[in-house]
Amino acid sequence: MLNFKNIAIRRGNRLLFSKASFIIHKGQKIGLTGANGVGKSSFFALLRGELHSDEGEFSMPPNLEIAHVAQETPALDCTAIDYVLDGDRELRQLQQQLAAAEQAQDGLKQAELHGNLDHIGGYTAQARASRLLNGLGFSTAQEIHPVSSFSGGWRMRLNLAQALMCRSDVLLLDEPTNHLDLDAVIWLQDWLGRYPGTLLLISHDRDFLDAITDHIVHIEQNNAEIYTGNYSDFERMRAEKLSQQQSAFEKQQREIAHIQSFVDRFKAKASKAKQAQSRIKSLERMEIIAQAHVDSPFNFRFPAPKKLPNPLLKIEDADIGYGDKVVIKNASLSITPGDRIGLLGPNGAGKSSLIKVLSGQMRQLNGELHSAESLNIGYFAQHQLEQLRLDESPLWHLQKLDKQASEKDLRNFLGGFDFRGDKVNDPIGPFSGGEKARLVLALLVYQNPNLLLLDEPTNHLDLEMRHALSVALQEYEGALVVVSHDRHLLRSVTDQLLLVANGKLQVFDGDLDDYRLWLAENKKTGDEPAPAAIASPAVRKDERKLEAKRRNTLKPFMDAVKKSEALVDKLQQQQIELESKLADPSLYQEENKESLKTLLAEKSRIDNALHQAEDNWMVAEENLQQAEKSCIN
Template sequence: MIRLENISKQNGHQILFIEAAAAIQRGEKVGLVGPNGAGKSTLFRMITGQESPDEGQVAVDRGVTIGYFSQDVGEMSGRSAVAEAMDGAGPVSEVGAQLHELEAAMADPDRADELDALVEQYGEVQARFEELDGYALEGRAREVLAGLSFSQEMMDGDVGALSGGWKMRVALARILLMRPDAMLLDEPSNHLDLESLIWLEDFLKGYEGALLMTSHDRAFMNRIVNKIVEIDGGSLTTYAGDYEFYEQQRALSEKQQQAQFERQQAMLAKEIKFIERFKARASHAAQVQSRVKKLEKIERVEPPRRRQTVSFDFPPAPRSGDDVISVKGVSKAYGERRIYDALDFQVRRGERWCVMGVNGAGKSTLLKLVTGTTQPDGGSITVGGSVKVGYFAQHAMELLDGERTVFQSLEDAFPQAGQGSLRTLAGCFGFSGDDIEKKCRVLSGGEKARLVMARMLYDPPNLLVLDEPTNHLDMATKEMLIEALSRFEGTMLFVSHDRHFLAALSNRVLELTPEGVHHYGGGYTEYVARTGQEAPGLRH
């Protein structure tokens, strides 16, 4: 259906692909993996024809329709979210827009004299709309938007009033509605809450076309794909299986390659030793010569490519008292909307609470209340003696000064610290060599997240309050963060929509629902087992 035939591609000085080949067949669900900057987005653009390979070709079967969702959603305003989503379905959306215009014209008293002509035109346009299954399309558009957590008001309101993350969901809905033969989804799991993520997972499982997608969400990827294409060092390698199978196979082949490399190195060392020892002796000249020729012909085994990984190192935190947070009778409202009424909640040392609830349930608000960035309307919040809070907020990355470098940003936060200790800190969070001289404005989302964490952890807290800390991290960095946090000896209160992160780190669950607040002993895995659902909004 889609074939990449010996493609080579270079961007500036960076070589992305060297005679790389892969194929996507009808109905296959393929995960595209590789380190940041390996060329995943370039590959998508080559399949859609937005870019061409320098050599080789990208062949797409005739008549195959392709829907491409990228992180760059473009401008959206002046229409409802429903109309914007329906726009992806081709001519039917234009006919729908004509219908709405004619409805407005017929209701306009200034155009009463044109009414007969407008009614006649409306009849023709309506017939065309029905022919294109337009009424069913609007129903489907609303269904998809509801799946992505839109309320009716948001669906019918101006799409221009939505935040970037919500516009991203409208762009995704447009591709899902289009029902193309092949879908290319670049990070569709970004910006989605847990309920939307699980809905999308089910939608894609039931989708009958071919799918090629990237995602930093391990559980999401694992449940959908049945094949992995890995970009590494300019080549494309295909693995038949899910993400977990790919990881096992990759580790196995690396181990085998390392063993092969070591065996060959030992053999080469032995041969070279013989040559060195006997090269001056005439009696051994023929043997030496034959061994030199043999060495020249041997195809050298390369050691496995070492992936660049970031290793987080959290400095040990001083011990806090046993009572870390006490929330008593807290109420909070934003205008008419009541978030909590008489909320009671206790956190003790060593507990790791994940806070769950649908959009608008007050998850981030609770973290703001605990950290003192927002005040309650009533009740009290007490943070225990010798508790030192480290707070990772969703907007913290926007507060970085774009003109300061990584190193200056750390210096600004800790003017008393020595250069050496700040360089060590930067190194612990993956900023080595020239990276510390990068200006904050050129950092990727993941790099900004790492810098914010470095600033938060220099003077080690014993209570970590984290609001979606993994949003901008790739899978490898996320894995490192989970590993480091599992060694953290303090207390944690966090919000995340990453099920792998939730399962690995929580030992308590606080669920915020319209019916009230529920506490669960045991972590996210136990919560799923006890409630039979992966997210609060999925209760039936």
């Protein structure tokens, strides 16, 4: 139980929130929301004991194990799986103590420690760490790569896996989905749904919050208040409060009318495809969502494109990849005005590479790419944040685009992205990631593109800005191709889903719930079944033949993996049984000396066999992965 009584927290002279009084009970899953800078991270720091409240009293039971995600990862030489295992601190302590006892040949202490290891699940820890890594997108081969070999984003995934590895009573997660793709987000959502401890989650992903949380702590206007229910429930309750304010009510009605007009237009055009129906349902919920965002500081629209040639962009029979590595074969796609395309697919399958080829950031390996003469692409990717001039201001960046515009007009435009007053002239170096992302989006909107290519546009954006972006994209008249792990954004602004997987680009005839089922089936079988796609019977027949051939090719490799896995399970069970026997104190009496010696020898034999079996299992997994790659190529 976490008890907050009249808590106030300040940073310097600035009051973040005060008079916060509520209780978080064991096992509850709390979403912590509010605009950037209101005190969410300080709230976490209070729980970790890194700062104390300026007023009031915070209390919690002694000896709670609190886990959180480290923000930095040193360039370590240890393997990824060992780094994750370090998250279980008690496991590592017992392993160190056991090594010392074995060195000292202290049989009694060894038996005690083996019993303790068995009690905490220490003999299945390696398998647990491997499952965490796999769920977060790491291959079996990558488990033994040194931490230093991974990029910054993948090291953040390692930090997340290490936090999940901890057998914690309280888990603190601050924007855990920022460095994940959609597949990993779905996996993490399922994992957190099963987490038995108390969860406190900072996230700007609406669907993620809705699926996991049962309470929301919202911080605004120096108040921290708890609401029962998930994020949608919170929005409804907050909307009821805000609708009582006349000025808020009037703005709310304008927003609702705008959204409703779009819903009506979309209904008139929608086919019976699942994703179209899913999008209509999502848009019909927007009335409630709009009510909860009437006091948003963001207000912008995409201007109507000057020209909308048809098609805007066309790619034919193109191979996409790097050097000799082809990630997508024979890709063909024609983008016309009004297209709203969402790209799905596993990490590394080629979604971002496809976006880069469409944007002209990289060339296709072969095939044709045809652009309309009046094509004006608005391309958003995370690396563009790094290309901003840190010593210059938002106003300077906008003036570089339009030297003829008046400062007043540019200030008004930037105000829609919540850059106001002196902020428009401040150098952007100290800006947060969210502020830089907002500025890049502002620059993109100002250029009036007729084709938007967006690669994870919501990273670092808070809920209010995500909502404003969704509303702006809904009325955008040009074409849109988006990659995002934000399912609410995909549901709200796309009506066609394409799947990038198995080296192919094809139509996904389903919605995001179907994609989740496709992922689950993919994980369960270890195969990569093709999704339901629009194709002729002859094409489907050929695909079935190819799939059958692929399964026959992979079957011996899959059988080897299953056999290796079964042997590991068998040896682990034998190991547990031996540990149970060795935990019997009577075994260490003088008259049982020979029995103890026999059991210890058997234990040593099983340990060695298990180590070898785990190595064989890893080799079998790598052989399967190589075989799968050969099938793709």
